[in-house]
Amino acid sequence: MKYDRCRSCYHEHVWYSIANNVFLVIYKGVMGVLTGCQALIADAFHSSADLIASIITLFSLKISEKPPDADHHYGHGKIQFLSSSIVGLILLGGGIFILINALTSVVSGTYAEPDPIALLGAAVSVLMNEFLFRYQSCVGRENNSPAIMANAWDNRSDAFSSMAVLVGIGLATFGLPIADPLAAIGVSIVVAKIGIDLVLEAIDGLMDTSLGIDELKAIHGVVSKVPGIQGVSYMRGRTMGDKLHVEVDVLVAETLKVYEGDLIVDLLRQRIMSEVNHMGELEIFLSPVEVAEG
16 A cells, blocks of 8 residues: 555545435436436436445445454455445446436437536536545555445446536537437446446456466565575465455475474565565465575
8 A cells, every 4th residue: 555544545435435425316316306307317316326335335345354253264355346246236227227218218209408507417426426436446446445446436437427417418408408318328328337347347356366467476576585485386366355365385495494494484474465465365385396506
C-alpha cells in the first residue's frame, strides 16, 4: 500500500458509497417523476441496485476479515468473490429490466419530451458517481480487494448510464423525444456488460485461478536474492479475497545443515512478507540438490 491511510479507507469507503447511493436514488427518482423523464427514472433504479451492492460489499468485507478457524483453514477471503458475483448479477438483472422497459416504450410510442431540468439530475449523478469510482478503485487496488473493485465499477457503470441519460435528455429537449428511451437502452447495455464482466472475474477467483505473471515475477525476484538458495523448483499461488496464498519450493545444497535450512526459510519468509504486497499465507519448502564444486 502506498500510504498508511489506505487501510483506513478500506473500512470507510463503503459508508460513503451507501450515503451517495441513498441520495441519488431519492434525487433521481424524484427528478425523474417530476420531469417525466423515463431515462432518469431508469437511472434511479440503477442507483437502487448500487445501494444493494454497497450493502452486500459491506457485509462481505466484515466476513472476509475473520481469521481462519476450524472450518475455514484458509480464512474467509473468498466471500469477496461471492460478493463481486452478486453485484454483477444485480447489475445484469437491472440492465435487462431497463432494456425491457425502454424497448416497450419505443415499440408502443409512449414517450414524451422530458423537462429540461432533468439535465441537472443526470449531471449531478455523473459527477458524484465518477468521483466515487475513482476513490473506490484506488482503495480497491491498494488493498487488492475484488469486492471493493466490483463496487467501484458499479459506481462507474452508474456514471456511464447517467452520461447516456444526459445525452438522451439533451436530444429529447431539442425536439427528439425518442432519444429519452433510446438513452435508457444504451444504459441497459452498459450496465449488463459490466455485470457480466464482474461475474466472470468472480468465477475465476472462486476457481482458484493462478496468480498473474507479474506477481510471480515479483516473488521470484525476492527469492533469487536470498543467500544459500540455488534456484526455484516450483512456485504457485492463488488469491483468497484480498490476500495472496503462495507456495514456493526452493533448491538448496544437499550438504546444508538443518539449522541452516531453517535460517534460510526464516529469512526468505521475512523478505517475501515485507517486499510483496498483499501476502497472506506463505508456504516454503526446501529441496536438496547436489552443487558442483568450483
